[in-house]
Amino acid sequence: MALSKDRGITMNDGNKIPILGFGTYTPDTSQISKCEEATKIAIEVGFRHIDGAYIYQTEEQVGRAVRAKISDGTVKREDIFYTGKLWSTFHRPELVRKCLEESLKKLQFDYMDLFIIDNPYSMKPGPDVFPIGEDKKPIFDNVDLRQTWEAMEACKDAGLVRSIGVSNFTRKQLEMILNKPGLKHKPVINQVECHPYRNQSKMLAFCKSNNILMEGYSVLGSQRDPKWSNPDAPPLLEDPLLVAIAKKYNKSPALVAICYQLQRGLVVLVKTYTRKRIEENIQAFSFQLSEEDMKSIDGLHKGMSYLKAEIFAGHPQYNPPDVE
Secondary structure (H helix, E strand, O other): OOEOOOOEEEOOOOOEEEOEEEEOOOOOHHHHHHHHHHHHHHHHHOOOEEEOOHHHOOHHHHHHHHHHHHHOOOOOHHHOEEEEEEOHHHOOHHHHHHHHHHHHHHHOOOOEEEEEEOOOOOEOOOOOOOOEOOOOOEOEOOOOHHHHHHHHHHHHHOOOEEEEEEEOOOHHHHHHHHOOOOOOOOOOEEEEEOEOOEOOHHHHHHHHHOOOEEEEEOEOEOOOOOOOEOOOOOOHHHOHHHHHHHHHHOOOHHHHHHHHHHHOOOEEEEOOOOHHHHHHHHHHHHOOOOHHHHHHHHOOOOOOOOEOHHHHOOOOOOOOOOOO
C-alpha cells in the first residue's frame, strides 16, 4: 500500500483514501453551527478527506459545506472522500441500510466513500441514540456483528458506499469478521484511538499483516468531552519530549504528533474549528521526523486511553482497552 503523489493510499479493495482527514465531531452542541464554515475552510486549504458520523449530528452542515465548495468550483464530488459511520442503535442487519440512507439524505450525497461500524457495542434500536435505562446505564442489544457486516457488504454491493470498514474493533473482533464464512468484502480500515500515549503498535502490526489500514483519531489527545473523555488524562501536547522535538524542527507539538503517525503508515484524523490550526495541520507533510525521534516518541507509550470506554462495560462485546 504505497503512498501516491496526491497523498492518498490504496486500500485492499482498490479504492484510494487521503491519509490526512478532517474530523467533524464537536463535544459541544452549541458549536455544531461552526462545523459548516470549518469544513469549507478545510477544503479550501487542501483537505480532501472529511470524517463524519451519524452520531455527530453535523452531517447536514458538512453536506452544505461540501456542496458549496463544489458549486464555487473548488472541488468536484469525486475529489472529496467522505467517511460516515453506522451508529450502535442500527446494528441489527435490517437497520444498517436505514442508517446509511438517513445520513446520505442529510448530506444530500448519492454515495459515501467509506462507511464504517462506529463501534462494536450494539444498543437498543429506537429514537434515542444513547438509550438509558432506569438504572442510568445504557440499554444494550445483543447482535451478531457478522450479520451486521453482511448488511454492510450489501450496501457496498448496492453502490451506496464505495468501501466499508470498522472502528474501535479489537483484534478478536476483527478476526471474527475476517474468518466469517462467505466473507465478500474484508474491512479496509480500523479506526481507533491512537496517540503517543497509546500507540497501538500491536493493532498496527495486525492490521498491516492483514492488508487493513489503521486510522487514528485523538492523535492530538482529547477534546475533554465530559461524556467520553477521561478528565484526569495529561494534555498530550504539553509533553516535554514533544515540545522539545517541536522546537528542534521549528514546528508545533501538534504537527510533530501528526507527522509521527503519518510516518508509521496510519491514516490520520485531525479536528479543529479554528482557521489558524486547520491551516497549520495541513502542513504535516512539510517535514519528516528522524528515526531517532520516532523511536523516542515510541517510548512515550503507556497504554493510556483518553476515552471512558467503561461506559460500555456491561456489553457482551466489551473488551477493556489493551495496554500492550
